[in-house]
Amino acid sequence: MSEKLKIGISIGDVNGIGLEIIIKTLADTRIFDYCTPIVYGHTKVASFHRRLANVHDLNFTVINHPSQAQHKKANLINCWEEDVKIDVGVINETGGKYAFLSLQRATDDLVSGDIDALVTAPINKDNIQNEQFSFPGHTEYLQDRDGAAESLMFLVSDTLRVGVVTGHIPVSKVAESITIGKILAKLKLMNESLKQDFWVRKPKIAVLGLNPHAGDNGLIGIEEQAIINPAIEEARANDILAFGPYPADGFFANGTYLQFDAVLAMYHDQGLIPFKQIAFESGVNFTAGLNFVRTSPDHGTAYDIAGQNKASEVSFREALFTALHIVRHRRENEELNEDPLKFTKLSRDRD
Structure with missing residues (x-):
């Protein structure tokens, strides 16, 4: 239970506030005491939003797979190779295309068990639609990827x-x-x-x-x-x-x-x-209701304030910690089911 959990983070619409709230969250280095974050996006896009957020002391460690993740670091997996033209605050095809590439790669690693949980930054439910994403939102897409009958x-x-x-x-x-x-x-x-x-x-x-x-x-x-x-x-x-x-x-x-x-x-x-x-x-x-854990902030892409360094990271940070708590609770439950005698000690410790 003391091992640091690997938390995947999809960046959402590149023209929205997703990367701003991610960067602001990870800029508080105390987060690395609790988990090992892995952002699914691209270094150039992250650097662009880091400048807009006026965060200069956060550096991403580029990795190719979650198994290479560095503890006490903000890790990043590049999900595409080409340069992306970012139009902050604009709803366009680009925002949806790269939001999906981030989500798809992160979900692949989530389903395979290479990361312990996923925190998703906001998407636009319209511009993300494509042949592989014909869902009304994250919830339905992740239910389908899990193969669950309900969520x-x-x-x-x-x-x-x-x-x-x-x-x-x-x-x-x-x-x-x-x-x-x-x-x-x-x-x-x-x-x-x-x-x-x-x-x-x-x-x-x-x-x-x-x-x-x-x-x-x-x-x-x-x-x-x-x-x-x-x-x-x-x-x-x-x-x-x-x-x-x-x-x-x-x-x-x-x-x-x-x-x-x-x-x-x-x-x-x-x-x-x-x-x-x-x-x-x-x-x-x-x-x-899924076999894996996914959380997100309870707000949208907020195009109206994107790029203005006005977005609050509070809900995103809460989403990250909620994911941590749920993963740990599930693992504790598994341990208790294997050895019910542990329940007495655990209850005493919690009290």
Whole structure:
């Protein structure tokens, strides 16, 4: 457990704030006490953004493979050979092309086990589309690379954890996409992740309704009565402590979320808007339910401030440390499953 974990970092859109927040994070050399970072990009692109961020004392050690990574150093793997024309703050094909090359190489090493976790800088979900990336976002791409039947977009912070039943789909398709089986699958993933990844022994999960006022007993919609309630009942029959459905507005406004270990929202904005309002600076996007660990900051490419040295690295740094914690929690769980007697000592040490 004392061995330094190798954390891969994909750079995201080269015209966005990805490399700025990566460089600012790695400029604090204390990070090397906790992990060995490996950035997937290109030295010239990194140097360009380092100058814009006014960081002069960070040097990248170029390697060809994670096995060559140097501890106490910021390592970098060149994922392409050609020069790249960077247009800071501009949405174009170049930004998407090199974001994908970075992500693809990093994911190759993640799937093969050559790195211990992946932290992804923000991409533009439109310009990254190509023959090999026909997904609405990181979550779906990584689920496909893992070969997993399901995954959970799980936004986490110290005070709030929110997952979603439906992710990157149009609002017009949300209602038809919500089924008892879908909700139950997400609840199972969330419950297992809370236990395995966050060490919550008996997770309490709140489930939000779909309609205003959670349907008002069928007056404003029947999904709560026909779909969400039965899913909650089935979850409880499977020893998952699920409660609800709760009206989303009052649930967050009056602080009810503080009584639960996590919240399952029905659709993207229902969960992410309150999450970002409550935990924007410290929030992390975690893809739960996969065999590997991937996290990211809970914000986008921020083209409007790219290249202006205004981007905060706080969420990215939190994403990196969250990845470290989850990997270690999973490994501790594996050790405890192999030797249950260790649990008593570990619990005593934590107390």
